[in-house]
Amino acid sequence: MSxxxxxxxxxxxxxxxxxxxxxxxxMAGYQCMEASNTQDAYALIVDxxxxxxxxxxxxxxTSGLEFARRLKRDDRTAxxxxxxxxxxxxxDNKVLGLEAGADDYITKPFSPRELVxxxxxxxxRTTPQGIEDPIEVNGLVLDPICHRVTSDQDAVDxxxxxxxxxxxxxxxxxxxxxxxxxxxxxWGGNVYVEERTxxxxxxxLRKALGPQHEHLIxxxxxxxxxxxxxxx
Amino acid sequence: MSxxxxxxxxxxxxxxxxxxxxxxxxMAGYQCMEASNTQDAYALIVDxxxxxxxxxxxxxxTSGLEFARRLKRDDRTAxxxxxxxxxxxxxDNKVLGLEAGADDYITKPFSPRELVxxxxxxxxRTTPQGIEDPIEVNGLVLDPICHRVTSDQDAVDxxxxxxxxxxxxxxxxxxxxxxxxxxxxxWGGNVYVEERTxxxxxxxLRKALGPQHEHLIxxxxxxxxxxxxxxx
DNA sequence: TGTAATTATGACAGATCTGTGACATTTCGC
DNA sequence: GCGAAATGTCACAGATCTGTCATAATTACA
Numbered sequence: 001m002s003x004x005x006x007x008x009x010x011x012x013x014x015x016x017x018x019x020x021x022x023x024x025x026x027m028a029g030y031q032c033m034e035a036s037n038t039q040d041a042y043a044l045i046v047d048x049x050x051x052x053x054x055x056x057x058x059x060x061x062t063s064g065l066e067f068a069r070r071l072k073r074d075d076r077t078a079x080x081x082x083x084x085x086x087x088x089x090x091x092d093n094k095v096l097g098l099e100a101g102a103d104d105y106i107t108k109p110f111s112p113r114e115l116v117x118x119x120x121x122x123x124x125r126t127t128p129q130g131i132e133d134p135i136e137v138n139g140l141v142l143d144p145i146c147h148r149v150t151s152d153q154d155a156v157d158x159x160x161x162x163x164x165x166x167x168x169x170x171x172x173x174x175x176x177x178x179x180x181x182x183x184x185x186x187w188g189g190n191v192y193v194e195e196r197t198x199x200x201x202x203x204x205l206r207k208a209l210g211p212q213h214e215h216l217i218x219x220x221x222x223x224x225x226x227x228x229x230x231x232x
Numbered sequence: 233m234s235x236x237x238x239x240x241x242x243x244x245x246x247x248x249x250x251x252x253x254x255x256x257x258x259m260a261g262y263q264c265m266e267a268s269n270t271q272d273a274y275a276l277i278v279d280x281x282x283x284x285x286x287x288x289x290x291x292x293x294t295s296g297l298e299f300a301r302r303l304k305r306d307d308r309t310a311x312x313x314x315x316x317x318x319x320x321x322x323x324d325n326k327v328l329g330l331e332a333g334a335d336d337y338i339t340k341p342f343s344p345r346e347l348v349x350x351x352x353x354x355x356x357r358t359t360p361q362g363i364e365d366p367i368e369v370n371g372l373v374l375d376p377i378c379h380r381v382t383s384d385q386d387a388v389d390x391x392x393x394x395x396x397x398x399x400x401x402x403x404x405x406x407x408x409x410x411x412x413x414x415x416x417x418x419w420g421g422n423v424y425v426e427e428r429t430x431x432x433x434x435x436x437l438r439k440a441l442g443p444q445h446e447h448l449i450x451x452x453x454x455x456x457x458x459x460x461x462x463x464x
Numbered sequence: 465t466g467t468a469a470t471t472a473t474g475a476c477a478g479a480t481c482t483g484t485g486a487c488a489t490t491t492c493g494c
Numbered sequence: 495g496c497g498a499a500a501t502g503t504c505a506c507a508g509a510t511c512t513g514t515c516a517t518a519a520t521t522a523c524a
Contacts, residue, residue: 469522476514477512481509483506493498
């Protein structure tokens with residue numbers, strides 16, 4: 001289960017708050033690091049290159065604001081998106097925070113959902129390639145953004161329908177689907193297409209995958225097809 | 233922020249455990265309901281149609297096992313996927329649980345990540361439509377699974393390139409992109425295509441979006457294009 | 465083994481999609 | 495207002511994609 005969870009650095013001097021946020025984010029599939037002061041934080045950012053920093057406004061020593069500004073000036077850390085955490089309702093701070101280079105600003109207390117939502121939004125804005133993670137199996141990589149498939153770096157050419165078919169299979173592994181189900185799921189409910197057409201696209205998909213991967217698409221006689229990494 | 237969080241019903245007689253799981257799942261973007269006994273649980277399943285039930289093995293009155301079996305026999309509830317929660321390491325129970333119709337089985341104590349991962353896996357297996365959430369803005373809905381766009385229920389027709397272009401824009405709002413950037417991001421790195429081609433596809437996309445939504449794609453003279461819900 | 469059912473494969477014509485060039489229109493600086 | 499630059503729009507030809515049919519290969523079962 002090699003989840004492609006983004007790494008999030010939480011900077012707050014209160015351990016309980018750090019912990020709370022960390023547990024929360026881990027539930028959402030993120031990987032967390034913690035720092036209680038700006039020195040540790042800086043080291044972690046440089047070393048571990050987190051995808052995002054959650055930065056408390058109030059910190060002993062250097063203030064969060066100051067720290068954010070410093071991060072944005074430093075070439076090595078300027079790219080990391082920052083969300084500032086702060087006590088309730090100080091609109092002035094918001095402006096200051098955003099000017100200092102923070103990408104978003106969230107007011108305590110905040111709901112878990114809000115945090116995750118903001119975090120996603122910022123990652124979405126700042127991540128070059130998009131949101132969804134590629135799906136990978138046996139060196140076969142499906143990129144939900146580029147609608148492209150690669151096998152050990154080499155691009156695999158296939159038509160849109162084959163791509164969607166493969167996408168469906170890669171997200172619904174180890175289970176057989178009837179032609180009708182595939183038509184519903186991949187072609188989309190209300191179109192009239194011959195069931196046999198599925199066979200043809202399965203054929204095209206297998207061909208596109210080549211000898212190395214075609215065995216992933218297995219025929220379940222009398223039933224339909226299945227995507228599985230295990231031999232049948 | 234109308235997140236498309238799936239509804240999860242947590243059935244456990246210990247309120248503290250329910251609460252813990254609930255908080256955790258809400259962090260991950262799910263919507264939770266709780267029940268402390270099977271009667272309440274059944275009512276909730278029928279009424280609110282949760283997308284998944286987390287069912288504790290040990291329950292007062294009817295056992296979790298018994299309840300699972302009952303749910304699977306009842307037409308009104310047979311479709312709901314079930315994950316059984318149980319105390320550590322009783323492999324026999326696992327078999328019983330799965331035979332009773334549970335879709336997965338998780339042993340306490342479990343890590344938040346594990347729970348979410350299992351939950352996702354089961355939802356993925358059992359959910360007809362797929363994983364990723366649709367992106368929505370102003371009644372314009374982009375479905376990353378079906379590669380389909382709808383505007384207030386009506387399907388919006390466009391070619392694959394237009395779809396990808398729109399997808400890119402909807403995931404990178406409020407910021408202008410040059411033609412070169414768009415070619416890189418949407419067409420994918422190393423292809424030689426005229427820059428002006430982007431204009432044409434922008435045109436096609438606007439046309440496909442129709443009067444109601446075409447204004448979302450804004451021209452930034454001298455720079456490129458931007459997707460924004462705010463007027464320029 | 466023989467036969468019927470099921471699946472694999474190849475070819476094809478129609479439909480759709482794409483990139484480009486040509487020309488119209490808009491915008492901006494002077 | 496004028497002219498140059500940038501963008502909008504259209505039509506078209508080549509390429510790709512799709513669904514279907516016909517036929518071969520495989521499988522299951524009597």
